[in-house]
Structure formats: C-alpha cells, structure tokens
Amino acid sequence: MNLSTKAKLKRDHILKAAIEFILEKDFNDLTLEAVAKQAGISKGGLLYHFPNKEALLAGLTQQIFEEFINLFKEKANQDPIEKGKWSRALVELSKWDLEHNSKLNIGVLSQSLLDHDTSKAIDTTYQYVQDKIEEDVINPVTATIIRLAIDGLYYSELLNVAPIEKELREKVLNELLNMTK
Known part of the structure; x- marks a missing residue:
C-alpha cells in the first residue's frame, strides 16, 4: 500500500469518525479533539489531514x-x-x-x-x-x-x-x- 493510499484511508477513517460523532452526539459539539478521540488517533494525526475545523467540515x-x-x-x-x-x-x-x-x-x-x-x-x-x-x-x-x-x-x-x-x-x-x- 503506497503512502497516498494509506493517507486516503486515514482521511476516510477520520471523516467516518466525524460522521459517527455527529450522529451519536450533536453537530454543535463537534471539535477536532472530539473527532480525534472518536477516530482513536492523536489530535496531531488529525491535524495532519485536516489542519482546522473548516478543512474537516469541507472534507x-x-x-x-x-x-x-x-x-x-x-x-x-x-x-x-x-x-x-x-x-x-x-x-x-x-x-x-x-x-x-x-x-x-x-x-x-x-x-x-x-x-x-x-x-x-x-x-x-x-x-x-x-x-x-x-x-x-x-x-x-x-x-x-x-x-x-x-x-x-x-x-x-x-x-x-x-x-x-x-x-x-x-x-x-x-x-x-x-x-x-
């Protein structure tokens, strides 16, 4: 698996976790920290793919x-x-x-x-x-x-x-x- 495929899989995992978080909790509670926790990754790992909340929302x-x-x-x-x-x-x-x-x-x-x-x-x-x-x-x-x-x-x-x-x-x-x- 090449790096871009691995990065895409990680990115998709983060987005899936964000959707799960919103469905389980509330859209207004969405934070980068909450999504990182839901995805089981560090906040730094999330920031690598989505440098801010707007980038996460766009994704x-x-x-x-x-x-x-x-x-x-x-x-x-x-x-x-x-x-x-x-x-x-x-x-x-x-x-x-x-x-x-x-x-x-x-x-x-x-x-x-x-x-x-x-x-x-x-x-x-x-x-x-x-x-x-x-x-x-x-x-x-x-x-x-x-x-x-x-x-x-x-x-x-x-x-x-x-x-x-x-x-x-x-x-x-x-x-x-x-x-x-």
Whole structure:
C-alpha cells in the first residue's frame, strides 16, 4: 500500500469518525479533539489531514455529497425504464438516506458553516442532481417538485420543524415515486 493510499484511508477513517460523532452526539459539539478521540488517533494525526475545523467540515461535505452523487448515478443507471429514472433515483436514494441517519443533512449542515468560496465549489455537486432531473423524460416541473419535496423532508427533519411520522413519510415518498411514471 503506497503512502497516498494509506493517507486516503486515514482521511476516510477520520471523516467516518466525524460522521459517527455527529450522529451519536450533536453537530454543535463537534471539535477536532472530539473527532480525534472518536477516530482513536492523536489530535496531531488529525491535524495532519485536516489542519482546522473548516478543512474537516469541507472534507465532510465533499465526501457526503460525492457519495450521494455516485449512488444517485448508480441507481439511475440500474433503472431499466428511461422515463423518470433520475427522479426515481433521487426519491429512492433519499428514502434510504432518511431511514439511515440522514447523512445528507450532515453534509448540508457542514456546507452551511463553510466560507462562500468553499461552499460554492461543493454546491456544484447538488446542481448535478437538479440538471439530471430536468433532463429526465418526465415534465421538468414535476421533477423539480419532486426534488423540492425531498428537500422539504430533509429540512423538516434537520431543523425539527414539524417532522412527519415515518408512516406518512413513506406514503409521501411512494407518491413521489408515482409521479415519476
């Protein structure tokens, strides 16, 4: 294993530990010391990969959005029905993510704390989703309504603003899937 591969593995380990910390504790309690402890490494080891909290937040955001985009592409490419496949991929992936700790919310929170230039560079990944659903074979307005409804589900949960019960969320997501056909 070469040094760059080893460094990438260590970096990924630190980011995974940061996500675990946020899910177990609270986003506001995130410190470099806490992440180092969660990862089982020294603070100096963490600082080698992430020299400050902003670098850690940028790494978190980038990793979460890249993973989301890769899974989004994979889901769409596995769909044998061309019409609505990008919108379906978004709904299905969001459904899975919402049921499994909503990592995308961690990415959104991290991004909101970054400076404008860093945030803008990461924002382009989410624009990819919007572009793909607008190119979907369904009405682009319908596709955008689907995306905005999913955004609403995430933000409702993230901000704890009238979050909906799991059963109702399931019905909403199923209706959004129906809109892709």
